[in-house]
Amino acid sequence: MVRTNWKVFEEDYWAINTTLQELLQNSNATSVLLLDKTGQMIASLGEEPQFDLHSFASLCAADFEANAQLAQLIGEKDFATLYHQGSNESMYLARVAKDIILVILFDKRTTLGLVRLRTKKAVDNLATVITRLYDKLEYENEELKEFDEEFAAEAEVEIDSLFSD
Amino acid sequence: MSLINYSSREINVKIVYYGPGLCGKTTNIQYIYNKVSPDTKGKLITLATEMDRTLFFDFLPLELGKVKGFKTRFHLYTVPGQVYYDASRKLILRGVDGVVFVADSQRSRYDANIESLYNLHENLNEYNLKLEEVPYAIQYNKRDLPDIISVDDLQQELNPKEFPSFEAVATKGIGVFDTLKAVAKAVLRNLS
Numbered sequence: 001m002v003r004t005n006w007k008v009f010e011e012d013y014w015a016i017n018t019t020l021q022e023l024l025q026n027s028n029a030t031s032v033l034l035l036d037k038t039g040q041m042i043a044s045l046g047e048e049p050q051f052d053l054h055s056f057a058s059l060c061a062a063d064f065e066a067n068a069q070l071a072q073l074i075g076e077k078d079f080a081t082l083y084h085q086g087s088n089e090s091m092y093l094a095r096v097a098k099d100i101i102l103v104i105l106f107d108k109r110t111t112l113g114l115v116r117l118r119t120k121k122a123v124d125n126l127a128t129v130i131t132r133l134y135d136k137l138e139y140e141n142e143e144l145k146e147f148d149e150e151f152a153a154e155a156e157v158e159i160d161s162l163f164s165d
Numbered sequence: 166m167s168l169i170n171y172s173s174r175e176i177n178v179k180i181v182y183y184g185p186g187l188c189g190k191t192t193n194i195q196y197i198y199n200k201v202s203p204d205t206k207g208k209l210i211t212l213a214t215e216m217d218r219t220l221f222f223d224f225l226p227l228e229l230g231k232v233k234g235f236k237t238r239f240h241l242y243t244v245p246g247q248v249y250y251d252a253s254r255k256l257i258l259r260g261v262d263g264v265v266f267v268a269d270s271q272r273s274r275y276d277a278n279i280e281s282l283y284n285l286h287e288n289l290n291e292y293n294l295k296l297e298e299v300p301y302a303i304q305y306n307k308r309d310l311p312d313i314i315s316v317d318d319l320q321q322e323l324n325p326k327e328f329p330s331f332e333a334v335a336t337k338g339i340g341v342f343d344t345l346k347a348v349a350k351a352v353l354r355n356l357s
Contacts, residue, residue, distance in 0.1 A: 013172035038260030
């Protein structure tokens, strides 16, 4: 078994989505994204951004990590939130639980104060869901039925066709 | 640490290209980017210095077709090879599912390979991982250059445990896909 210690189940996914939806509406943000610290996207809501979301997630995670290292250099554990202000578009990043990052993209239709306020509540809600998910994964030893020999064989065919000169 | 999303039925896995400075990690990724069909790849992100040296990482998301209903995505990363960027390398290894070590075959880079491989072991160790536990392949790059070390000698020093190894000329694409395929398959096989 691989270290599949990071899985999102149906129930948790919808709990996450509900919180993100609320945050989006209450903060008047353009879009919200949830990703893990390795740069993997978990969920995204709101206006479809015009850029590659996966590249964006990867850079957000790198941004957060680089700042965590800076925090440590000045004697902090990390920075729980980051804010990048642009002339039109801005972004606010917040750590949720240990390994998750919430990203809020917003423009002049809202204010940093409101975004920060609404994010605080969303972070608490998400932390509850994520902690529950971690607990579940802790006790979950079940083999993944979907990932059997047939899966491996199918995956190999796909890999051969994708990676060819 | 692959991410499996049961609700959206997606699997994301992370493969990291490691190796000494100027060994050809970015060249591998660029070749892959240029060769795969446009509808399967995302944007190639390169955080490089003015001298075209990787500063933080290169990142390329690739989408495999659906496998048993799961949309499978590979995230390819390179680390900066230069010795003083160790903090960046450590960060990029977080949550890694598979590793490609790109070795520079030139005699003059022999010590740099050893140092980088040792550094990989050390940094994996920080995440309580051993190379033996991670799908892994080694690529002997720059086989077309003069004054290179024989593959046997490289194997002896860099790959005594005989993990899958491939000869390559990344600038021409030779061995690039073979190396990636070996690790990608091992990563997905690991799920089953």
